[in-house]
Amino acid sequence: MKSTNPEPEKSSSPSSSSKAETLDSVKEKEESTTTAQNGGSLLKDSSDAEVTKITLMRAFVESKDPASKDVDDSTLRRFLRARDLDVEKASYMFLKYLKWKLSFVPNGVSPSEIPEELAHRKLFSQGFDKQGRPIVLAFAAKHYQGSDGGDGFKRFVAFTIDKLCSRMPAGQEKFCAIADIKGWGYANSDIRGYLNALTILQDYNPERMGKLFILHAPYVFMKVWQIIYPFIDNNTKKKIVFVDNKKITRTLLEEIDESQLPEIYGGKLPLVPIENC
Structure with a gap:
């Protein structure tokens, strides 16, 4: 997905070296995570692959921002689907959203x-x-x-x-x-x-x-x-x-x-x- 922000802003992604390390970490976790069994899904209409990705994404974003703990699985799934189930891309997209929400509309808009x-x-x-x-x-x-x-x-x-x-x-x-x-x-x-x-x-x-x-x-x-x-x-x-x-x-x-x-x-x-x- 292309960024649509007409004004340049600082990237929330890590440096290239730390990003590579993060990607390797995510891949290792993904390989070691077993696919969820039928009936054990976090969301009933999610595929087993999505459930696995949601679990990985939640662990990652909660380690980066404790506020992520208050977000439900369906929200994480939307970000995952927007990034074709790429855990790392979806995670940084989501963390950028949390930062925007806190700074721009922390209590919504009246x-x-x-x-x-x-x-x-x-x-x-x-x-x-x-x-x-x-x-x-x-x-x-x-x-x-x-x-x-x-x-x-x-x-x-x-x-x-x-x-x-x-x-x-x-x-x-x-x-x-x-x-x-x-x-x-x-x-x-x-x-x-x-x-x-x-x-x-x-x-x-x-x-x-x-x-x-x-x-x-x-x-x-x-x-x-x-x-x-x-x-x-x-x-x-x-x-x-x-x-x-x-x-x-x-x-x-x-x-x-x-x-x-x-x-x-x-x-x-x-x-x-x-x-x-």
Whole structure:
């Protein structure tokens, strides 16, 4: 996965020599760890290989940061899956996330911290798709670069993901997103903001987005999309669907029941602001 942070930062990885030693250590542990028996999995829907990797990863990250002990197995598994079950890569990705969380949103984000972002009324969440994933709807033409240099928008993104996670049924880890680009223009263009949002989603909340439908994308938006696209993880790219304007309702109904679809797309549900969901 490519880093999407538009601003350079110091790497959290060790030096090349210590990294090699760490990798050897992980490999030795991996070779000496027996595959978990059926029925003994840490997570019922995890493969034996994943259970083994989770065990190794937990031992490693807890040795580096005691705060890791408070994190559940499903969270570690998401980071592992984002790094193709590479224990070392997933571990350093996770440790970087913990550092970010402690420094940026140690107690989460409250609505009172992001009044400017909420005032734009650009994000809503209501209903669930056919896989039980909460649905979030974004109106891109209502987004403008904030007056605070982008800090508020980053907090808004973190706030949104936390809200969606709180709506997930037991056993569900992903959400379904609809991005409506109708009316979007250069006044709404915020490439730095988009990349920051991508960083928060991919680097700090991996394997959270299950699907993204992009509607009413104008030609001018595609120019900006070409800049953003190379930073999107390959697995994430597979989840993105640009929907034909003439097939919006039909396409959405393939994934979302009419009773759960927003009214503006032919469904039954009224829009609910993200802060009220």
